[in-house]
Amino acid sequence: MRTRDHEELAPLVNLADITAIELVVLKRMRELTLGDHRSRAQGSGFDFQGLREWQPGDKFSYIDWAQSSLNNFSPLVIREFEQPSTATIMPIADFSPSTRCGAGGVPIAAVIARAIAILGMSANFFQDPFGLVTFDRDFEHLAALRPRLGKSHVVHCVDAYQYERGLQHLRRSGSISTSLGGFVRRQAMLPIISDFLFDDVEDVIKELSLLGITHDVFMVMVDSAFAFDLPKVPAGWIEISDVETGRTRTVSRRQYAQLAERARTWQDTVRARAGDLDIDLVTLGLDQAKNDVALTEFVVERRLRKTHE
Known part of the structure; x- marks a missing residue:
């Protein structure tokens, strides 16, 4: 596992990737939107x-x-x-330093960036406004891009996530739900994208569930256990470091080998807690093609869900 300054790295998602994602989204959208549908978000004028x-x-x-x-x-x-009848899509993406870590040359942030592109191209298909909110550890620092229409703005949002440029700083005021709700005032689709491997995750999920009163909130969880599938080492004791806090800890070889399983167990707990609070969750792994189709279908189902309330 390693991390470097993101400006030194090749783009997590480049323009060719975004174009390929757009083609996948267009194909799936056209297949799934045949027939008569009514938008989940309604309004007039x-x-x-x-x-x-x-x-x-x-x-x-x-x-x-x-x-x-x-x-x-x-x-x-x-x-x-x-148009009030449109559904603004505003991903809330994890930008903490740990997302820049990974294994096999694939950082966790690469999966997040691709998810942002998929959501953006889905919004572009429906001519919906698309924006972005980023957060770091404990949601201490929030930054955002206001929602706008068009493919070029989607590309801008992806670049903003990759290189942390052009983002507007959001002042944290009170709770997480209050801060986010103050920025996203109109009804919107809010996908929360992260691996959710952080402290007080249950409190965070509770806060996110409060946003569901006004907005369409769901979770996109990156299966980051791959980042902890580390090579075997001969040493009996290994010193590991937390990239976010800088704290170090010495663990046994057995504990070292169990890191991936502990990450899976933690994410299973997160998945169960989200279910308890009626928050839908979709999991993304390393298979890009599978992720593209799964997230596209998930979004279009929510976007075109018929309401009989």
Whole structure:
């Protein structure tokens, strides 16, 4: 297990990966959205948000031709609206230093970054606003990108997660649910993406469940046991270090060999606790193709769920 400054590493998810993800999402979405569906989030009317430059993926019907003519159509300008019947998707992703650790050249953060891309391309398919919130250990520091439409903003969110740039600092005010709820005020889909290997995880899950009163909250758990499947060592005692706290501890070879199993047991407990609080959870492993399909289908089912309440 190792970690380095993320600027020194190759991108966790590059533009070619995002394009491949987009093709998978488009294929699955078109297969799953055949027929008559009604959006889970409902509303009426539009709120004018402002003007911005046209970007690939924007509908031509959004172009403000009168305003664009003032610029000699370079660039084209579109009107942005917020429609209450759309479902803003705002992933809340773990950015703690431990996510930059991994094994076999695959950090935990790579799975998280790919999940952000999948969710973003799903939002782009539905022309839904997409944003991002990141958190570190104990949710002490929060940062975010406001939701916007378009594929280019999805790419921007993925890059922001990978390189921690362009993010707006969010002041922590009170509890986790209060801080997040203060930023995401309109109804939104809030996937919480992490391996959930942190202290007080039950308290965190309780706080997240409170957000479910207003928002559609679910958990995306990265099966990070692979990062603890470490090579065998001849030494009887091994010194290990916590990348987040800097604390070190000496463990026996037997304890060292049990780290992966302990991680699995911990995540099983998290999964059970989420079930107790009626929070849906989807698990992602190292199989990228399987992850892409599983998360896409999970999101489209929630996005198009018929309501008979």
